[in-house]
Amino acid sequence: MLKILIIGFKDVTLAFRDRAALLLMLAAPLVLTIGLGLVTGRFAVGGSAGGISAIPVVVVDQDGGQLGQALVDTFTSSDLDELLETTTSADPAAARQRVDDDQVAAAVIIPAGFTDSILSGAEASAPAATVQVELYANPTRPTSAGVVQAVVDEFLSRVEIGRVGGQVSVTQLLTSGLIQPQEAAAAGREIGQRQAAASAPVIQLRRATGTAAPAPAFDALAYIAPGMALMFLMYTVSNGGRTLLAERAQGTLPRLLVSPTATAQVLGGKVFGIYLTGVAQMAILIGGSAVMFNLRWGDPLAVGALVLAAVAGATGWGLLITAVAKSPSQVASLGSAVMLTFGILGGSFISLSNLPGWVQVISRITPNAWGLEAFTTLALGGRLADIAVPIGALLAMAVVLFGAAAALFNRQGLVQR
Amino acid sequence: MTAILEARNLVKHYGDVKAVQGISFHIEDGEIFSLLGPNGAGKSTTISMLSTLYAPTSGDALVGGHSITRQPMQVRAVIGVVPQDLALYEDLTAHENLNFWGQMYGMSGQSLRRRIAEVLDQIGLADKATKAVKTFSGGMKRRVNIGVGLLHKPRLLFMDEPTVGIDPQSRRAILDMVKDLNRQGMSVLYTTHYMEEAAELSNRVGIIDHGRMIALGTQPELTQQVGQDETLRLHVAAEADAAALADALRAVPGIKQISTTDHEVVLIVPEAEEALASAVGHANAIGVKIRSVDIQEPNLEAVFLHLTGRALRD
Numbered sequence: 197m198l199k200i201l202i203i204g205f206k207d208v209t210l211a212f213r214d215r216a217a218l219l220l221m222l223a224a225p226l227v228l229t230i231g232l233g234l235v236t237g238r239f240a241v242g243g244s245a246g247g248i249s250a251i252p253v254v255v256v257d258q259d260g261g262q263l264g265q266a267l268v269d270t271f272t273s274s275d276l277d278e279l280l281e282t283t284t285s286a287d288p289a290a291a292r293q294r295v296d297d298d299q300v301a302a303a304v305i306i307p308a309g310f311t312d313s314i315l316s317g318a319e320a321s322a323p324a325a326t327v328q329v330e331l332y333a334n335p336t337r338p339t340s341a342g343v344v345q346a347v348v349d350e351f352l353s354r355v356e357i358g359r360v361g362g363q364v365s366v367t368q369l370l371t372s373g374l375i376q377p378q379e380a381a382a383a384g385r386e387i388g389q390r391q392a393a394a395s396a397p398v399i400q401l402r403r404a405t406g407t408a409a410p411a412p413a414f415d416a417l418a419y420i421a422p423g424m425a426l427m428f429l430m431y432t433v434s435n436g437g438r439t440l441l442a443e444r445a446q447g448t449l450p451r452l453l454v455s456p457t458a459t460a461q462v463l464g465g466k467v468f469g470i471y472l473t474g475v476a477q478m479a480i481l482i483g484g485s486a487v488m489f490n491l492r493w494g495d496p497l498a499v500g501a502l503v504l505a506a507v508a509g510a511t512g513w514g515l516l517i518t519a520v521a522k523s524p525s526q527v528a529s530l531g532s533a534v535m536l537t538f539g540i541l542g543g544s545f546i547s548l549s550n551l552p553g554w555v556q557v558i559s560r561i562t563p564n565a566w567g568l569e570a571f572t573t574l575a576l577g578g579r580l581a582d583i584a585v586p587i588g589a590l591l592a593m594a595v596v597l598f599g600a601a602a603a604l605f606n607r608q609g610l611v612q613r
Numbered sequence: 614m615t616a617i618l619e620a621r622n623l624v625k626h627y628g629d630v631k632a633v634q635g636i637s638f639h640i641e642d643g644e645i646f647s648l649l650g651p652n653g654a655g656k657s658t659t660i661s662m663l664s665t666l667y668a669p670t671s672g673d674a675l676v677g678g679h680s681i682t683r684q685p686m687q688v689r690a691v692i693g694v695v696p697q698d699l700a701l702y703e704d705l706t707a708h709e710n711l712n713f714w715g716q717m718y719g720m721s722g723q724s725l726r727r728r729i730a731e732v733l734d735q736i737g738l739a740d741k742a743t744k745a746v747k748t749f750s751g752g753m754k755r756r757v758n759i760g761v762g763l764l765h766k767p768r769l770l771f772m773d774e775p776t777v778g779i780d781p782q783s784r785r786a787i788l789d790m791v792k793d794l795n796r797q798g799m800s801v802l803y804t805t806h807y808m809e810e811a812a813e814l815s816n817r818v819g820i821i822d823h824g825r826m827i828a829l830g831t832q833p834e835l836t837q838q839v840g841q842d843e844t845l846r847l848h849v850a851a852e853a854d855a856a857a858l859a860d861a862l863r864a865v866p867g868i869k870q871i872s873t874t875d876h877e878v879v880l881i882v883p884e885a886e887e888a889l890a891s892a893v894g895h896a897n898a899i900g901v902k903i904r905s906v907d908i909q910e911p912n913l914e915a916v917f918l919h920l921t922g923r924a925l926r927d
């Protein structure tokens with residue numbers, strides 16, 4: 197038992213000494229959290245915008261409708277005035293010219309009929325094709341143009357949610373400051389009518405309802421931060437699995453096996469090391485984001501229990517990946533692929549509720565989806581009892597995957613004797 | 614004296630590869646035993662079986678009285694292993710490596726700390742103890758690799774080619790260390806393909822080739838196999854010269870064996886000085902210039918040459 201702990205702690209030490217691993221375990225999720233937080237306007241008030249600021253952008257509103265105005269307002273809102281330096285123009289050709297002359301990072305052109313194409317679709321007998329907002333990006337400033345695009349995308353995706361979410365989502369649009377109050381009433385009415393006509397699948401409403409629930413104001417970061425943490429947890433567990441094969445190749449595994457240490461202790465120690473590294477990573481990310489972003493994760497006891505369960509489920513995947521792969525580098529590439537796939541499936545980038553029903557079903561094989569659902573519940577004030585199902589699912593996942601990995605290891609004789 | 618190790622007809626096949634084909638030998642308590650053999654002879658495979666990493670295909674061995682097939686845990690407590698390839702955590706410091714491996718051998722606390730200090734002294738790295746192993750030179754890493762094998766004061770130490778690929782100074786230090794450890798009572802199984810190392814270190818030597826023990830005994834016993842014959846090496850300027858000279862010498866009576874290795878003609882003869890005079894004459898006759906000459910008393914290299922017709926190292 198003691199040796200299991202010693203091997204595990206040794207692996208945690210090694211993981212935290214590996215610069216590349218640290219970058220992916222800690223820096224990447226925090227940076228992405230900040231990045232996504234920026235585009236949702238989470239940091240605008242606090243003004244902790246970080247590196248990029250005052251991106252010159254020109255907006256042309258040929259629409260003149262409510263949504264066109266709302267998008268212009270978004271760009272000129274005080275929330276974004278540190279990040280963006282927005283000017284407006286009436287002439288699309290002149291705006292594009294300013295991009296070509298490298299005076300601005302991008303031009304956002306809202307064509308005539310944009311509002312109508314979205315809002316009046318419900319009444320029209322034949323729904324009008326959606327008119328596209330144009331983003332004319334400056335190729336020499338890809339990062340800045342990317343930020344502008346993210347702002348537009350975010351706006352459009354919220355309008356899109358509004359299209360199916362109706363009243364509820366207008367509340368959400370308001371809380372995030374993307375639609376100004378005076379527009380809200382009108383927009384809500386219109387979108388509500390649109391929704392009645394479209395009768396969107398109920399399941400897509402779930403997240404919108406949840407986030408706009410009246411009680412606590414939902415912090416977008418309370419969704420983004422656990423999403424990123426869970427995604428990069430998948431990196432940590434596959435990297436941990438990789439070290440098992442790497443130790444075999446570099447001779448330390450054989451050396452362990454000729455010491456008076458049982459094979460079960462050696463493998464137990466490796467698994468414990470993966471688990472402990474994952475728990476340490478989650479603890480640092482949760483603690484760090486709580487301090488840096490003033491983010492409330494919810495009931496500490498429940499958050500702790502959830503972390504333990506989520507890391508167990510993820511460790512199961514790490515072991516399975518290791519058991520399937522033949523070499524350390526195969527674990528690494530397979531691990532990255534799984535990390536990204538699970539990140540997308542599990543809702544780390546796009547809220548699960550916005551994904552098709554079948555994706556939501558498949559996503560249940562990922563620790564990300566269960567974990568994210570439970571973290572969101574806790575951030576909204578849920579207690580341990582409210583996340584019993586996700587915790588149970590994560591633990592069951594761990595048991596099944598540990599079993600499968602053990603069977604595979606056994607068959608290929610990880611340690612020939 | 615009793616045997617600390619007794620190997621009986623060890624066989625190891627990797628699929629079709631017959632790496633070890635029935636090896637038997639014993640090591641006396643307190644001796645240094647060398648396994649001498651060229652690349653691929655089966656030295657590491659033998660050590661892997663004896664150290665309980667791989668189960669033998671057939672055969673068995675007793676180490677400290679315990680069977681490697683039936684009591685591997687007891688065997689592991691008796692032995693220390695210095696693997697041929699470095700087996701260390703490069704991101705840990707020398708001290709951290711020793712500490713970790715010591716714990717794997719069940720050591721802890723004050724006694725482990727004291728022992729680590731001792732071993733660091735022994736391997737001459739006390740002043741580098743807190744540096745990461747990855748910052749070390751090849752020779753320093755080798756020494757840490759050896760230190761790990763020594764920590765728990767094993768009764769029997771397996772050292773698998775511990776001097777491969779390092780500078781002469783580190784090599785000297787390692788050989789002296791092995792002799793020192795042996796004086797303190799440690800038995801050693803030492804594998805190498807350097808004849809000189811086996812000659813310097815060991816009481817008894819086993820010569821291994823193609824998975825078989827082709828000769829086994831004390832050094833005088835082995836060299837007797839080649840009789841009192843001496844080895845005469847004639848270094849010439851070009852490879853073609855070596856071949857031409859070898860051809861010219863084949864007709865000379867009294868030369869027992871002729872072989873060539875790139876720029877050398879190697880003769881096994883009863884009386885080297887005599888043969889030298891005639892060799893120089895023949896060389897002059899065919900216009901080959903001899904650059905240097907080396908005469909060796911009977912040695913292990915000659916034994917290997919005698920038994921296999923090949924040089925130990927190519």
Ligand SMILES: Nc1ncnc2c1ncn2[C@@H]1O[C@H](COP(=O)(O)OP(=O)(O)OP(=O)(O)O)[C@@H](O)[C@H]1O
Pocket residue numbers: 627630631632650651652653654655656657658659697774806
């Ligand atoms: N894991 C393995 N799988 C298949 N063949 C192997 C394996 N290990 C060794 N061999 C083969 O077994 C034979 C003996 O190898 P071994 O490593 O024991 O030789 P060695 O005497 O230690 O050589 P060297 O001086 O190069 O270290 C070689 O032909 C080698 O290719």
Ligand SMILES: [Mg+2]
Pocket residue numbers: 656657658697773774
């Ligand atoms: Mg070898």
